[in-house]
Amino acid sequence: MASSSISLVVRPRGRPIKNLPESITISPDDSTTQIFEKIASASKSSTHRLRITKGSDGSPIPNTGSVTVYQTGLRSRSAIDVKDLGPQIAWRTVFIVEYLGPLLIHPLVYSARALIYGTSTPPSELQKLSLLMVSLHFLKREFETLFVHRFSLATMPARNIFKNSAHYWLLSGLNLAYWTYGPNAPTARASNPLITYAGIALFVIGELGNLSNHYTLKNLRRPGSTDRGIPKGLGFSLVTCPNYMFETMAWVGVWLVNWSLSTGVFLVAAAVQMALWAKKKEKRYRKEFGDKYRRKRFVMLPGIY
Missing domain, CATH: 3.10.20.90 (Phosphatidylinositol 3-kinase Catalytic Subunit; Chain A, domain 1)
Known part of the structure; x- marks a missing residue:
């Protein structure tokens, strides 16, 4: 014109x-x-x-x-x-701060067992394994925040950083750490090796699958653009958000290793939130892409939800 x-x-x-x-x-x-x-x-x-x-x-x-x-x-x-x-704060900064909480809290509680629990017994192998798995999970998230994720919105209100960080600092930070590394925790006792190996396998598959999905989602957008495409690849033919499916799988793996009620609470809370996000994503895909999009019956867990 x-x-x-x-x-x-x-x-x-x-x-x-x-x-x-x-x-x-x-x-x-x-x-x-x-x-x-x-x-x-x-x-x-x-x-x-x-x-x-x-x-x-x-x-x-x-x-x-x-x-x-x-x-x-x-x-x-x-x-x-x-x-x-x-006042605004960058989404990338918020994510970095969120995931930094568990990365700091778990090693701190683990190394201060004598002070926190009053015990001189060394940590068990399962406690060492739990620390490794949780640390690897959040290190991967920090890596994705810095090098993989592209954000459709540049910023959020600065005050929201406290609300967003509480989920990770408290629920997957203090909550998981305190009940995982104590002398009376389930991780302090021997577990069935087959269950432990199954947990490790689920964790590895879940983390790698989740990483693969995030690269797929990244490549749907041109650098500097907020345009989206229809995702295809590992798991996307099964559910709307396989990244959430693999995330849930990884945390089930952690729970099978430490058998902690606190891990179960975090797993349920995280899965419910991801399920709500997945439902919204399916609705958005149907509205945005219309007949070009093959509608999914299950948004996160095949045959379940």
Whole structure:
């Protein structure tokens, strides 16, 4: 279309935004990213702090280079509402902090057994194995955060880091560690070797399968893009989210090694949350890709859910 400029009316929504312009001038052919950049520049703010919606119906305007101003339905003198989301923190930083908790807590509790439990007995082989498995799991997650994952959103509200980190620092950190490395823990006693080997096998298969799935999901997006494709590969013909299936498998493996109730509690809590995410993902795939997407009956666990 013709690239004659249009004027958009800018209105604050919620808390006042200092230096927010009353209007901006923009070309209909510009990407919606330009709307965010113009307002951020004028208000001396970050584009990630801004949520911009259409004044006519409240629908969000995406901060993307693939959608033009004209495609959003905005025309000359259309109103847009701007909300300040507050201080933001990068999703990648949040993930790093989340997984750092168990990586620090487990070795600390393991090495301070004498101080915490008042015991002089050395850790058992199962306790050593449990520490190794948990540490490898979260080291893998840190690796994926740094080198594999691409995030559709750059930031989240900074205050959310405490809520998001609590799940890992408390439930899979302090909870798992305290009940795994004590002298009276199930890991302090001998277990059936066949069950232990089965647990190790499930853990290895689960971790490698999960890593493979994450590389598949990474390669669906071009660098710097939030566009998604339909995932294909290991497990994707069985369930919507095989990465969650393999994640669950890995934690079942940890539980078979240490037989700790705390591990079982974390496993159930994590599986329920992943199941909810998987259900939403299936709905999104059906809506986004329509007939191109082969619908799945099971979203996470074949034959079960």
